[in-house]
Amino acid sequence: MKVLVVGATGQIGRHLVKLLKESKEYTVRAMIRKEEQKEAFEQLGIETVVASLEDTVDAIAESAKGCEAVVFTAGSGGKTGPDKTLLIDLDGAVKTVEAAEKLGINRFIMVSALQAHRRENWNEHIKPYYVAKHYADRVLMQSELNYTIIRPGGLLNEPGTGMISAGETVPGTTIPREDVARIILASLNEDNTYKLSFDVVSGETPIPDALKTL
Amino acid sequence: MKVLVVGATGQIGRHLVKLLKESKEYTVRAMIRKEEQKEAFEQLGIETVVASLEDTVDAIAESAKGCEAVVFTAGSGGKTGPDKTLLIDLDGAVKTVEAAEKLGINRFIMVSALQAHRRENWNEHIKPYYVAKHYADRVLMQSELNYTIIRPGGLLNEPGTGMISAGETVPGTTIPREDVARIILASLNEDNTYKLSFDVVSGETPIPDALKTL
Numbered sequence: 001m002k003v004l005v006v007g008a009t010g011q012i013g014r015h016l017v018k019l020l021k022e023s024k025e026y027t028v029r030a031m032i033r034k035e036e037q038k039e040a041f042e043q044l045g046i047e048t049v050v051a052s053l054e055d056t057v058d059a060i061a062e063s064a065k066g067c068e069a070v071v072f073t074a075g076s077g078g079k080t081g082p083d084k085t086l087l088i089d090l091d092g093a094v095k096t097v098e099a100a101e102k103l104g105i106n107r108f109i110m111v112s113a114l115q116a117h118r119r120e121n122w123n124e125h126i127k128p129y130y131v132a133k134h135y136a137d138r139v140l141m142q143s144e145l146n147y148t149i150i151r152p153g154g155l156l157n158e159p160g161t162g163m164i165s166a167g168e169t170v171p172g173t174t175i176p177r178e179d180v181a182r183i184i185l186a187s188l189n190e191d192n193t194y195k196l197s198f199d200v201v202s203g204e205t206p207i208p209d210a211l212k213t214l
Numbered sequence: 215m216k217v218l219v220v221g222a223t224g225q226i227g228r229h230l231v232k233l234l235k236e237s238k239e240y241t242v243r244a245m246i247r248k249e250e251q252k253e254a255f256e257q258l259g260i261e262t263v264v265a266s267l268e269d270t271v272d273a274i275a276e277s278a279k280g281c282e283a284v285v286f287t288a289g290s291g292g293k294t295g296p297d298k299t300l301l302i303d304l305d306g307a308v309k310t311v312e313a314a315e316k317l318g319i320n321r322f323i324m325v326s327a328l329q330a331h332r333r334e335n336w337n338e339h340i341k342p343y344y345v346a347k348h349y350a351d352r353v354l355m356q357s358e359l360n361y362t363i364i365r366p367g368g369l370l371n372e373p374g375t376g377m378i379s380a381g382e383t384v385p386g387t388t389i390p391r392e393d394v395a396r397i398i399l400a401s402l403n404e405d406n407t408y409k410l411s412f413d414v415v416s417g418e419t420p421i422p423d424a425l426k427t428l
Binding site: 056057081082083085086087090091094095119120127128131132134135138139142 | 270271295296297299300301304305308309333334341342345346348349352353356
């Protein structure tokens, strides 16, 4: 199964493409925005495709051809401002959903944000970001795709532990990016995560077990 | 029929509340954000309610109680930046839709933007704004409400002429705000506009006729 990773140069994306590359079940294509990002991936033997989330649905679909699953872990980041939040985190995400629909790529994993489904729990400081994530998630849920929406807590750069807490709501607030990548990998073929959205933070349950008991 | 005008202090909103006040078919409640905006409306004999689109769905619903139709013509405007575009033009609009659903107010008119339904036609300079309008419209169309989505061209302050062009696409690019207000008024009970979205610009057809032939 070939997986398109949208946002491959992001911090979760980098972990994820490596995990997919090392796996036996999957092959990976890294979607990148700039030609000069190619080399770092190709040195690792990872296929790349250059495409922008500000481009059309057709262009995004072109970059996904031949894949059987799409992971959206792109984000405009804190530095670019809320105009890019609208264009990338919301419209870019939805265009990726529409590209998958167009190609008949059924499996779609979205990296969202803790409690993005509940306005009353949105972090005041990054509320506009939450609005974008919320509506991207809503469109995905209303699609016919076989989605999984993973809503991680505050992202840390420290090494993953493989131990998490996952559910509709969870005790805890943070999680290493490496663990989010592992959760995505473990979710891809885990039918218990199909058509499901859930929070994830660091916890006391091994990832496969946490996903099995959602 | 009492109509809640959300965005009553906006330039379309001001025209609209006056038209509603002068009409025989409707009464009007102006939703305003600040206490100090009350007086200007009350001097005209127009009922007001103070509420913020950054508040909860419940609070917005509270302000709509007793109304039988809602018009959303609020906008964060160009001065506040795209963070408010996300909070007001997108999430504020959707919260208003949800408030109407909650109260069982079936009739909902949304003021959108020319070609908001087609990404390829979005104005490059205000693309983030278009993203917000697009997704607010999408949520409304997916609701059970009896909606009308009016997508005006570039808004002018000159007096209205009452002559427009309306349709899925239209020739022309601008329209006076006063005419948009008249179109809203004429749409409220025009069943030919129910569950419909359309562009409007200045044209050669009287408003009632243009709406009849959509």
